[in-house]
């Protein structure tokens with residue numbers, strides 16, 4: 001077995017969540033209700049969540065957590081469910097720091113953007 005690469009641990013320290021900009025906000029902005037099948041409302045909700053994430057002091061930790069733990073739902077670290085699926089397909093592990101607890105979100109955004117897969121950020125559109 002090639003031991004040059006060791007995957008990061010699947011559990012992590014959740015203390016960073018206390019510093020997240022979403023900490024005191026409703027989770028409904030970051031997670032879709034089960035009965036929400038509308039694409040427009042989903043996009044608006046995701047755009048609203050991403051606006052909060054973009055200036056979050058623990059965005060790197062949050063993005064890493066979602067990718068490492070394969071979070072299937074919601075906006076984490078400024079990335080939607082669909083964007084995380086695309087990152088899993090195009091690669092994301094090289095964007096983690098040595099501890100596996102922080103992700104270089106700029107690198108991940110560039111990867112999505114270069115593949116034409118990153119939606120314009122509402123604040124930059």
Ligand code: SF4
Nearest residue numbers: 020022053056062077
């Ligand atoms: S990056 Fe977004 S989802 Fe993650 S802790 Fe910060 S505000 Fe919350």
